Amino acid sequence: MSDLLERLRGRGWRMTSQRRVVAEVLDGDHVHLTADEVHARAARRLPEISRATVYNTLGELVALGEVAEVSTDGRAKRYDPNAHRPHxxxxxxxxxxxxxxxxxxxxxxxxxxxxxxxxxxxxxxxxxxxxxxxxx
Amino acid sequence: MSDLLERLRGRGWRMTSQRRVVAEVLDGDHVHLTADEVHARAARRLPEISRATVYNTLGELVALGEVAEVSTDGRAKRYDPNAHRPHxxxxxxxxxxxxxxxxxxxxxxxxxxxxxxxxxxxxxxxxxxxxxxxxx
DNA sequence: ATCCTACAATGGACAGAGTCCAAGTCAAGA
DNA sequence: TCTTGACTTGGACTCTGTCCATTGTAGGAT
The missing domain is CATH 3.30.1490.190 (Ferric-uptake regulator, C-terminal dimerisarion domain)
Known part of the structure; x- marks a missing residue:
C-alpha cells in the first residue's frame, strides 16, 4: 500500500496524517470495510480523525480509481482496495x-x-x- | 396483477385496501419504484396510507417472493414486480x-x-x- | 528556518432511507 | 352482529451519508 501513497503523492495529493491512516487501514486482500469501520480503525491510530474526513478521503480514493465502492446489501457501502484487478x-x-x-x-x-x-x-x-x- | 391478489388471499393474507393499492401500483413491466415512489402513487388513490404500511407491505411481498428488491445505486432500494421471470x-x-x-x-x-x-x-x-x- | 496560503480537517447540523412501537382500526370468521 | 387478532397509523428513532463555516496545516516560496 505504500506504493499507493507514492502514486497519490505523484498525483498532487497533499499528504496528511489522516489520509495516510485511511490508506493504511485499507490495505490487504478481501478487505471490505464500511466507512464507519474505516473510521473506527483509523481512530485507533489517530483518535481525533473525523467522520467527514474519512468520507472525503474514501470518496477521493474512489474517484482516483484506487478503491472500489461495493454495495452488496443496500445498507452501508463497503470500500474495496483491490480495485486494480477486476473481480x-x-x-x-x-x-x-x-x-x-x-x-x-x-x-x-x-x-x-x-x-x-x-x-x-x-x-x-x-x-x-x-x-x-x-x-x- | 389481480392474480397476485388471488395468490395472496390464498396464502391467508387479510385483504386491506392499503395492500390492494400497493399491489396495484406495482403492476407492469420494467417497473422499479422506490418505496417512497410507491407511497406517493398509492397515496393518490388512498390519501391516508402511511409510509410504515407501504414498507411493511413491500417487505411482505418480498418475503413471499412476489416482488424482488433491487439496489443498483446504494441509495433507495427499488421494488420489481417481475419476480417470477429470472432476469x-x-x-x-x-x-x-x-x-x-x-x-x-x-x-x-x-x-x-x-x-x-x-x-x-x-x-x-x-x-x-x-x-x-x-x-x- | 520562517512565512504564506490554498488545500484539508473538524464537528455539528442536516437530509434521506428505513425501522420500531404503542395505540387505534378493521377484515373476516363464529 | 360480535369479537378478536391482524393490520394501520404517525411520530420518534436509527443509520448512513452530506454540507458548511471555521480552524488547521503541508509544502512551496523567501
Missing part, C-alpha cells in the same frame, strides 16, 4: 462475509444486442450469493 | 433508467469450484451499466 463478489447470506472472486468469461458477452435496448453497455457487476462454510 | 438489470449511468434484461447463459456456471471458497453458492445478481440512448 466480482461472493457474499454469505448468513453472516455477510464477502470474498473477492474471479469468474471465468466476460459477463458482458452474455448480453446479446437485442437485450441492450440501444444502451452503450460498459460494464457488469456480479454478486454471487450463498452460504459460507461456517453458516452452511 | 438481470441494465442501468443507465446517466439518468438511472433501469431495464430488465435476460442474458444468455447462467452466471453461476462461470464461477469455478476453486473460486467458491467452500461456499454453497445459490444465485447471482448481475448489474450491467452503460448509457441509455438519450444519455449517450
Amino acid at each position: 466480482q463478489h461472493l457474499v454469505c447470506s448468513g453472516c455477510g462475509a464477502i470474498r473477492d472472486v474471479r469468474p471465468t468469461g466476460d459477463p458482458l458477452a452474455d448480453l446479446p444486442a437485442q437485450e441492450r435496448f440501444g444502451f452503450t453497455v460498459s460494464g457488469a457487476e456480479v454478486t454471487y450469493r450463498g452460504l459460507c462454510p461456517s453458516c452452511a | 438481470q438489470h441494465l442501468v443507465c449511468s446517466g439518468c438511472g433508467a433501469i431495464r430488465d434484461v435476460r442474458p444468455t447463459g447462467d452466471p453461476l456456471a462461470d464461477l469455478p469450484a476453486q473460486e467458491r471458497f467452500g461456499f454453497t453458492v445459490s444465485g447471482a445478481e448481475v448489474t450491467y451499466r452503460g448509457l441509455c440512448p438519450s444519455c449517450a
Whole structure:
C-alpha cells in the first residue's frame, strides 16, 4: 500500500496524517470495510480523525480509481482496495462475509444486442450469493 | 396483477385496501419504484396510507417472493414486480433508467469450484451499466 | 528556518432511507 | 352482529451519508 501513497503523492495529493491512516487501514486482500469501520480503525491510530474526513478521503480514493465502492446489501457501502484487478463478489447470506472472486468469461458477452435496448453497455457487476462454510 | 391478489388471499393474507393499492401500483413491466415512489402513487388513490404500511407491505411481498428488491445505486432500494421471470438489470449511468434484461447463459456456471471458497453458492445478481440512448 | 496560503480537517447540523412501537382500526370468521 | 387478532397509523428513532463555516496545516516560496 505504500506504493499507493507514492502514486497519490505523484498525483498532487497533499499528504496528511489522516489520509495516510485511511490508506493504511485499507490495505490487504478481501478487505471490505464500511466507512464507519474505516473510521473506527483509523481512530485507533489517530483518535481525533473525523467522520467527514474519512468520507472525503474514501470518496477521493474512489474517484482516483484506487478503491472500489461495493454495495452488496443496500445498507452501508463497503470500500474495496483491490480495485486494480477486476473481480466480482461472493457474499454469505448468513453472516455477510464477502470474498473477492474471479469468474471465468466476460459477463458482458452474455448480453446479446437485442437485450441492450440501444444502451452503450460498459460494464457488469456480479454478486454471487450463498452460504459460507461456517453458516452452511 | 389481480392474480397476485388471488395468490395472496390464498396464502391467508387479510385483504386491506392499503395492500390492494400497493399491489396495484406495482403492476407492469420494467417497473422499479422506490418505496417512497410507491407511497406517493398509492397515496393518490388512498390519501391516508402511511409510509410504515407501504414498507411493511413491500417487505411482505418480498418475503413471499412476489416482488424482488433491487439496489443498483446504494441509495433507495427499488421494488420489481417481475419476480417470477429470472432476469438481470441494465442501468443507465446517466439518468438511472433501469431495464430488465435476460442474458444468455447462467452466471453461476462461470464461477469455478476453486473460486467458491467452500461456499454453497445459490444465485447471482448481475448489474450491467452503460448509457441509455438519450444519455449517450 | 520562517512565512504564506490554498488545500484539508473538524464537528455539528442536516437530509434521506428505513425501522420500531404503542395505540387505534378493521377484515373476516363464529 | 360480535369479537378478536391482524393490520394501520404517525411520530420518534436509527443509520448512513452530506454540507458548511471555521480552524488547521503541508509544502512551496523567501
